[in-house]
Amino acid sequence: MRTAISPLALRQPRSLRDALRILRDEGPLTPLAGCTDVYVGLNFGTLRDQRFLNIWGLDDLRGIVVRGDVIRIGALTTFAGIIRSPLVRRRLPMLAAASCEIGAVQIQNRGTLGGNIANGSPAGDTLPVLAVAEALVELRSIDWTRKVPFVDFYTGYRASVRRPDEIITAVEFPRVEGVQWFRKVGTRAAQSISKVVMAGVRSERPRIAFGSVAPTVVRVRRTEAALASGATLAEAQGILQEEISPIDDIRSSAFYRRHVAARLLAQFWAEG
Amino acid sequence: MSSKYRPIAFVLNAKRTSVRVHPMKRLLDVLREDCGLTGTKEGCGEGECGACTVIVNGQAVNSCLVPVAQVAGAKVMTIEGLKGRHRLQRAFAEFGGAQCGICTPGMILAAVALGPHPTLEQVRTGLAGNICRCTGYEGIYRAIRKSEDRSKKK
Secondary structure (H helix, E strand, O other), X not given: OOOOOOOOEEEOOOOHHHHHHHHHHHOOOEEEOOOOOHHHHHHHOOOOOOEEEEOOOOHHHOOEEEEOOEEEEEXXXXXHHHHHOHHHHHHOHHHHHHHHOOOOHHHHOOOEHHHHHHHOOOOOOOHHHHHHHOOEEEEEOOOOEEEEEHHXXXXXXXXXXXXXXXXXXXXXXXXXXXXXXXXXXXXXXXXXXXOEEEEEEEOOOOEEEEEOOOOXXXXXXXXXXXXXXXXXXXXXXXXXXXXXXXXXXXXXXXXHHHHHHHHHHHHHHHOO | OHHHOOOEEEEEOOEEEEEOOOOOOEHHHHHHXXXXXXXXXXXXXXXXXOOOEEEEOOEEEEHHHOEHHXXXXXXXXXXHHHOOOOHHHHHHHHOOXXXXXXXXXXXXXXHHHHOOOOOHHHHHHHOOOOOOOOOOOHHHHHHHHHHHHHHHHO
């Protein structure tokens, strides 16, 4: 293990209320759910946090329920739990599709939806899905509960409106009208951080979001509006290039990402 | 030295166990160092290779990514828990599923976690998190299939 663990501290809450109280009184503490990126960051030096709060045991934050038109997924629901859910497969197939392409079985059994959001990677595979589904993120502190539209959640690279004394407790999905679409482009069919990832909903009001092409997940609203108003695909692809800002990095180049994003848009718009 | 830590109790290979270690110590290190079970291997330390695969509450996980505090009260199974007698272990030995053997404990546990009668496609997907540098995977899939054939004959 390349990181010394002796300087690390882990608080063990007895309940969700206890966890929220500890966050308020003993912060800053980083909540730990499935931990699939924690030791990676600690070893690589990108995660400098040393004080952690173990929320893995808070079963209140698990479960998938439907209330009328709204599907509510607990933040600690794992990707395996999402994939197994008949409700999700029927009503949010793009979320199941994204979950299937995260890591591999071992990662899917531990990684959680709340963790994917909180980690805030620009390449997070569920994030474009949440953006086009127009999901709501439920945040709780000891004193309040609030729901933030997912599209307003991030304020910058790995930065969000989540306060240090808040935990993501659930994600709520309204009924999705239209055909759901998801593609992830990477080096292999598993265990790959994407070069480009895209989710879309095809309808009279198309919704399209990309990951790995900007510091955060990006809803390409001008591209959506162009397609909705009858622009040609070429015109929409041109507008798309103005709405994304990919970089060269270890996984891909800006040039390749722009090329692939345009092709994904074409596939999405042509299928149907 | 380690007595300042609270005990963390879990079931390991069907036996109740308790360790007094730092709660953030990786499950992989606890198994190898504190429990003396070196069958679980470290290949990458970042959840990419699957050599550290163990089964927790029936699910395959990368033990290099699990803080031991999070298995408190859980059922953990390592390769040693198969006692060398599992039909998959015999099949890997007999049908060329293992060469150097470093990926083998993880491969076998991933295969165990697949459940009964997987299709080849399900085997490929279920083992996609386990990397082998030696066999090219065909011997592994063959061993799993042969092991399945034998279990069906019974």
